[in-house]
Amino acid sequence: MSNPLPIETDRLTLRRYTETDYDDLLKLQSDPDVARYLLHDVRTPEQVKEALAGRMADVAMDRDGQALTAAVILRDTGRHLGEVTLFVYSVEHHTGELGYVFHPESAGHGYATEAAAELLRVGFDEFGMHRIIARLDARNDASANLLKRLGLRQEAHFVQNEYLKGEWTDELVFAMLKDEWDKRS
Numbered sequence: 001m002s003n004p005l006p007i008e009t010d011r012l013t014l015r016r017y018t019e020t021d022y023d024d025l026l027k028l029q030s031d032p033d034v035a036r037y038l039l040h041d042v043r044t045p046e047q048v049k050e051a052l053a054g055r056m057a058d059v060a061m062d063r064d065g066q067a068l069t070a071a072v073i074l075r076d077t078g079r080h081l082g083e084v085t086l087f088v089y090s091v092e093h094h095t096g097e098l099g100y101v102f103h104p105e106s107a108g109h110g111y112a113t114e115a116a117a118e119l120l121r122v123g124f125d126e127f128g129m130h131r132i133i134a135r136l137d138a139r140n141d142a143s144a145n146l147l148k149r150l151g152l153r154q155e156a157h158f159v160q161n162e163y164l165k166g167e168w169t170d171e172l173v174f175a176m177l178k179d180e181w182d183k184r185s
Contacts, residue, residue, distance in 0.1 A: 003058070004122050005070055009114050014070035014084065017055040021071055024080035025052050033104050037137040041165065061088055061127060068122075072102070072115045081106040084115045086123050086132075094130035096123045100146075107142065113149050120150065124181045131177050138170035147174040151184045 006015035017025070028034055029043040029051060043051065055069045069085040082102030089095040098119055102112050123129040134152060136143045144154070152174035160168035176184075 003068070004126050005068075007070070007118050007122070008075070009118055011075060012081070012111060012114055012118075013073045013075050014115055014118055015073060017052060017069065017071050017083075019052070019056070021080060022048065022052055024071075025055075025083075028080075028082060028101060028103055031104070034101060037140040037143070038101065039164065055083075061086075062091065064088055064090055068119075070115070070119070072111065074106075074111070081111050082115075084112075084119045086119045086127075089133065094128060096127070096129045096132045098123070098132055098134045100143075112146055116146065117150055120176065120181060124178045129178065131175060133173055133175045135171055135173050137164075138172045144172060144174070150176070151180065152176045153180075 003016070006013055026045060026048045029048050030045075032042055035042045055071075059066045059068055061068055065088065067085050067087045069083055071083055072081045073079065074081055080103070082100065085099040087097040087099065089097045098116060100112050100116050106112075120132060123132050133155075134147050136147075138144075138157060148154075153176070154172060155175050156171075156173040158171045158173070161171050162169050
């Protein structure tokens with residue numbers, strides 16, 4: 001599968017990360033408000049360097065666990081808004097997983113919805129995925145609402161299934177099938 005980046009939307013550019021994105025990624029990954037609902041805590045500068053190297057690497061998207069992460073840039077200003085990721089969940093079953101992380105100050109403008117919709121399109125239309133899921137902390141109402149706006153349906157609510165950052169947390173799972181994507185588009 002070829003790398004579909006960059007992608008242009010009405011307002012955004014989704015592109016590969018470059019070394020010059022280090023400061024923006026550091027700001028994103030070292031923000032406690034951003035890390036609150038993520039699987040990891042705030043990251044150190046060294047951890048961000050490692051994360052950036054992984055985001056810049058060429059990924060064939062042909063093995064379970066591989067991921068395509070795009071920096072989301074506001075075209076008018078060049079400002080880094082956040083990132084969207086499409087993971088290969090299972091090659092055998094043609095499934096993926098959608099993820100996204102945005103700077104808090106970019107909330108409320110529809111940027112995450114616009115960017116995530118493009119990765120759903122890439123997953124279904126370019127990578128031939130049959131099903132794409134999204135998993136999130138059940139307390140993250142904004143993320144759940146974003147997934148509903150995209151047309152994903154909630155399939156599961158796992159109660160206290162993960163012990164993260166010193167507490168038991170609930171997890172929601174949303175999903176969409178290719179057929180549902182085609183009807184939505």
